[in-house]
Amino acid sequence: MNLPEIKVAKTAGFCPGVKNAIETARRLASSGKRRVYTYGPLIHNKQVIAELEKDGIFAVSDAKNLRRGETIIIRAHGITPEQENMLRALGLEVADATCPLVKKAQSAIAVHAAKGFETVIVGDSGHAEVIGLMGYAEGRGHVISSAFEAGKLPSMEKAHVLSQTTQEEEVFRAAAEAVRPHSGECVISDTICQPTKERQKEVLALARWADVMVVAGDRNSANTSRLAAICSRLCPKTLLIEDADTLQGLDFKGARRIAVTAGASTPDPQIERIVARIRALSAA
């Protein structure tokens, strides 16, 4: 029997921002005797969240019930300045694990907003990172997800257009160009992070090569869903799976080239289990 060739993306798995947030949480949890809290789930991955809880790291959506002096971690997505002030006003020890690449986008917004620019973010309006970014827009921010949505923008004297860090490059470029006719002066900041660019570039090549493309990650993870959307445009048999068990029952017979990638919140051991299961299923 001819077994399929399996390629695993070099860029699959944790990005530097997620790695740093998890390491920060683990370091703080092991250095003190008390629990450590994260403002919202540190990562969109149920298995990792369960492991973090075993280490004494718990997500809270409302920090008001925490006691003064307790430690709360700002996750890689960042938060609004108001939320940060609120955490500090509660007397909590705030550990800021906002990814430096998200911070760069936050400060680009703040700098332009101070000069009178309205902010246009190309991203998902309900996503935590975008909510945090909007907090720097001095109340004059808009979120659009596509060039089409740019058509609904009001006319603006000065517009600063930037992207959610995990945005798709093509979507961002088209949307940014579509904002131009709505503003007298338009500044465009490409704030898609480098790890995302590399991940998307690699995935484009893999999806063209593969006849089955497997994208591993949580369905609630924006970057995982985006990767799956990119892959399915090039490889009709694209499977978005959460873990190795989700592969059970899927048929890899006849596949000659299988590629695997994963979102920024999928840990390496989970990717390894998925690859092992694919090998077993395709050999069955």
Ligand code: SF4
């Ligand atoms: S996706 Fe990019 S910006 Fe977001 S946390 Fe990861 S490295 Fe940072």
